[in-house]
Amino acid sequence: MSHIYIYSPSSAVRDRKAARRGIARLKALGHEVEIDEDAFATHMRFAGDDATRLAAIHRACASGADIALITRGGYGLTRLLPQIRTKAVARAVERGTHFVGLSDFTAFQGAVMASTGATTWAGPALGEDFGVEGDADEIMLACFDDLALGQAEGSGWQLPRSEARDRLLHTRGTLWGGNLSVLTSLLGTPYMPQPQAGILFLEDVHEHPYRVERMLTQLLHAGVLARQKAILLGQFTNYRLAPHDKGYKLQTVVDWLRAQVKKVPVFTNLPFGHVTTKVLLPVGSEVELAVEGRDALIVWGHRH
Known part of the structure; x- marks a missing residue:
């Protein structure tokens, strides 16, 4: 092998x-x-x-x-x-x-x-x-x-029913991202990628939804989110809501994000993050993203 x-x-x-x-x-x-x-x-x-x-x-x-x-x-x-x-x-x-x-x-x-x-x-x-x-x-x-084996060429997953589309979305861009906390820490440094037509994927662990929102706000105000062709949210895990959240939860953050970047589609449930089931994603590669109904697919072809 x-x-x-x-x-x-x-x-x-x-x-x-x-x-x-x-x-x-x-x-x-x-x-x-x-x-x-x-x-x-x-x-x-x-x-x-x-x-x-x-x-x-x-x-x-x-x-x-x-x-x-x-x-x-x-x-x-x-x-x-x-x-x-x-x-x-x-x-x-x-x-x-x-x-x-x-x-x-x-x-x-x-x-x-x-x-x-x-x-x-x-x-x-x-x-x-x-x-x-x-x-x-x-x-x-x-x-x-x-x-x-040199055969990696794409990954697919199923969106929640609420995100099902009645038309085909097809876009192309540079796939990049990763852990939200770490990525946000790179803002303002020479180590932050600057793709002009990116497909940004994000995940995190042990971060309450309000902290997730705060980091997304920083990316928003820095102009990063508006430059994307699409935003893919992976798995945000191992956090605990508090009684005083009063209904504020991760979905609240997702809804808020969509309201801020109306021209950039936001999709969830990407199988990546601090979870057992995770796909592999080529960071820095040009990819195609296709969404039809609840089916989402990222295709990049062979990367040797």
């Missing part, structure tokens, strides 16, 4: 059993797994100090692997952005390495896209996805398998 390089650019791996289960599962699927020498390093909350994690990223670039897969997200990549040799990342992508991750990895993806235009992949992490006890999610495994 594929040569997979495992490395840790963000938070330290605390659940080593899950990481080892993930490694074992990847090997059982037929992959050759190479583990970075500092994949299990620890420095405070990080997977090693900044220099250690930076070196791990550059070793992943030089590994020649088919897929460079993070162990986990967390926090730490924004500290490294000025020192990451993004041109080396882009050269590795040209040679065939797919950089895959989510959450804090959004910062890495934004910097690479903004400075080089190279494509990276929003997708699973070693521990939380491959390292689950029991069976891993079949959709996630199938999408990852498609990427490993």
Whole structure:
């Protein structure tokens, strides 16, 4: 199958059993797994100090692997952005390495896209996805398998009934985005991508709907949302509503967003985020988005 390089650019791996289960599962699927020498390093909350994690990223670039897969997200990549040799990342992508991750990895993806235009992949992490006890999610495994085989060409999902369209929507743009909190932190920096015709996808975890709205407001006021061809909302999970919300919930935020960007269609239920079922998405690639009825489809063709 594929040569997979495992490395840790963000938070330290605390659940080593899950990481080892993930490694074992990847090997059982037929992959050759190479583990970075500092994949299990620890420095405070990080997977090693900044220099250690930076070196791990550059070793992943030089590994020649088919897929460079993070162990986990967390926090730490924004500290490294000025020192990451993004041109080396882009050269590795040209040679065939797919950089895959989510959450804090959004910062890495934004910097690479903004400075080089190279494509990276929003997708699973070693521990939380491959390292689950029991069976891993079949959709996630199938999408990852498609990427490993060079057959990844699109992802589809079903919209809520309330978003069903009686006509076909078809648009094209640059797919980008990721974790809302991390992406918002890039505003005003050289690491924030600036696609003029983007298809923006967003997800987050542990963020109350009002904080989601506050971050969306920042993107709105910065002019980011108005430049998009479409906005795709993934999964927003693991938050708790309070009694004084008085009916204010995530759907309230979605309705508010649609009222602010009336010319930009907003779709929900994208199977991506801190959830078991997640597709893989090519960040920085030109894609086509088609919506008919409740069926939504993103197509990008083969990415080698």
